[in-house]
Amino acid sequence: MNKGLELKNCRVLVTATTFGKCDPSPLPVLEQSVGEVIHNPLGRPLKAKELLELVKDIDGWIAGLDEINWEVIRAANRLKVISRYGVGVDRIDIKEASRKGIVITNTPGSNSVAVAEMTICLMLALARDLINASLSTKHGEWPRLEGVGLKGKTIGIIGLGSIGKEVVKRLKCFKCEILVYDPFVNAKEIEALGAKPKPLDQLLSKSDFLTLHCVLTPDTAGMVNEDFIRKMKKGAFLINTARGELVQEEAILKALNEGYLRGVALDCFSKEPPSGDNPLLKHPKVIATPHMASHTDEAILRMSWMSFENCLKVLKGERPQFIVNPEVFGSET
Ligand code: DGY
Numbered sequence: 001m002n003k004g005l006e007l008k009n010c011r012v013l014v015t016a017t018t019f020g021k022c023d024p025s026p027l028p029v030l031e032q033s034v035g036e037v038i039h040n041p042l043g044r045p046l047k048a049k050e051l052l053e054l055v056k057d058i059d060g061w062i063a064g065l066d067e068i069n070w071e072v073i074r075a076a077n078r079l080k081v082i083s084r085y086g087v088g089v090d091r092i093d094i095k096e097a098s099r100k101g102i103v104i105t106n107t108p109g110s111n112s113v114a115v116a117e118m119t120i121c122l123m124l125a126l127a128r129d130l131i132n133a134s135l136s137t138k139h140g141e142w143p144r145l146e147g148v149g150l151k152g153k154t155i156g157i158i159g160l161g162s163i164g165k166e167v168v169k170r171l172k173c174f175k176c177e178i179l180v181y182d183p184f185v186n187a188k189e190i191e192a193l194g195a196k197p198k199p200l201d202q203l204l205s206k207s208d209f210l211t212l213h214c215v216l217t218p219d220t221a222g223m224v225n226e227d228f229i230r231k232m233k234k235g236a237f238l239i240n241t242a243r244g245e246l247v248q249e250e251a252i253l254k255a256l257n258e259g260y261l262r263g264v265a266l267d268c269f270s271k272e273p274p275s276g277d278n279p280l281l282k283h284p285k286v287i288a289t290p291h292m293a294s295h296t297d298e299a300i301l302r303m304s305w306m307s308f309e310n311c312l313k314v315l316k317g318e319r320p321q322f323i324v325n326p327e328v329f330g331s332e333t
Contacts, residue, residue, distance in 0.1 A: 002080050002101075004317025005059060008035050012311065013054055015040040016064035016085030019308075022301040026308035033312065034060070045272065048072050055079065060311045063092070065272070065291065070096040081314035085307040086111065086294060089324050090216040090243060097325065104324040105310035109162050110302040111294035116166030118293035119211055119241050122265035123150065126209075126237045129263075131287050148208075150174040156207030157195070159214030159242065160185045167211060168193045179203045182214070204231040209239065216243040226251045229260065237263045241293040244269040249280055256285050267293045 012034050014020075020027030031037050038054065040046065045065040046054070055061070055076040062083050073079075073096045082092060084106040097104055125131060128147035136143050153176050157164050160182040171178050178195040181203045190197040204210070210232060214220050224238070224247040232238075238261055240247055249270055255261040265287040266280065272291055280286050294303070310320040319329060 002314075002317055005080070005315050007033050007312070007315060010034045010059040010315050011036045011038060011057060012060040012062065012315075013038045013058045014062045015046055015051075015054075015066050016062050016303075016307065017043055017045070018295055018300050018303075019062050019064070019085050020304050022297060022304050026304050030308055030312075034315070040064075051075075060315050062307050062311055065091060068092040068097075073097050073100060073102065076100075076102070081105065081311055081320075083307045083311035083314070083320075084324070085303050088216070088243065090245075094325055098328050101328055103314045103320070103328050105307070105314065105320045105322050106324055107303045107306035107310070108322055110306055111296075111299035112162040112166045114296040114299035115163045115213075115241050115293040116170055117296070118267065118289075119163075119167050119213075119239055120170050122239050122241065122267070122287060122289075123155075123209055123211065123237070125287055126239070126263040126265050132284060150176055150209075152176070153208040154179060154206050156181070156198075156203040156210040158182070158200075158203070158210070158212050160190060160193075160195075161213060161215070163241075164213035165193060167213065168195050179207060201231055204228065205233055207233060207236055209237045211239040212242045212246055214242060214246065216245050221245050222248050224248060224251065226254070229255045232261070234260055235262045237261070237265070239265045241267040244272065249278070253279055253283065256283055261285070263287070265289075267291055 014037060048067040048069045048071055051072045052075045055072055058079055060081045062085055064085055068091055070093045073093055079102050081103045087106050087108055089106055092104060094104060127150060129145050133145050151174060155171055155176045155178050157167055157180045160180050168178055172194050179198045180190045180195045181198055181200045187197040229251055252264050263285045267289045268291045281288055310322060313320040
């Protein structure tokens, strides 16, 4: 860990697209505190090749959902901290960053309510075919659409981290049966929240709505494949506000076309933004949103200030509150 830098000599890159878009904003404070703030030139999460030049000679980085692979980390010749604006660190090569003594921080809990609310919003929108209803009404039609209610339905939640827990709390007032699969959480904790722990296969076969809240790891990547979907209840709805790579998009397209899945809501895609010719975007049974579940005013405020504080602390040589690779702390860069 560095002994602390003179902040006025530091260059900080900000690629998180909504960082500081809040009141009060940490951006003016950041600009006054450090020597130079470099902004995201494209206004969207950046690909590795777009980052290679930008990361040269930066000391700190407030990062969004950018592709921070080993090449980018190697190009960052004096970087001390990657301060993730948000929680997931799956797009960062943590091993390479740690090897170079770069501290990675994140903002746990900052957006769990926002993502949980978006999940419920998508669930209700699927249940009532809300997006098609709105589009056709605006086009001058007056269709008689049918929906389903949430009361009495079984909801399967995969992953009981802070977002999954917020989803459970909100679903309780809809009087649903809530099933949870999370191999890292003990049954008592799940029951204490008012949900039922279930093995994955049982959860899949019983759930009318399935929502993903697990972390992307080599074990979970592509887990929603054909086999997984066949274990789901026929006519179920699927919601993904976690990571696009959890899902094999061709498998859900096939299941939708065969009428096996009744509807799917995706806030994230395996490639972001998805190509314009991705058939899921045109599918009438798909609600697609641009990885925005965490973007409420309140969550932006928390993510902005937490990522700002984490970044400045590391630059000053202090221990930040949320460190993803604590083993780096204490070792010289
Ligand atoms: C997260 O917290 O990782 C969300 O995907 C938004 O960045």
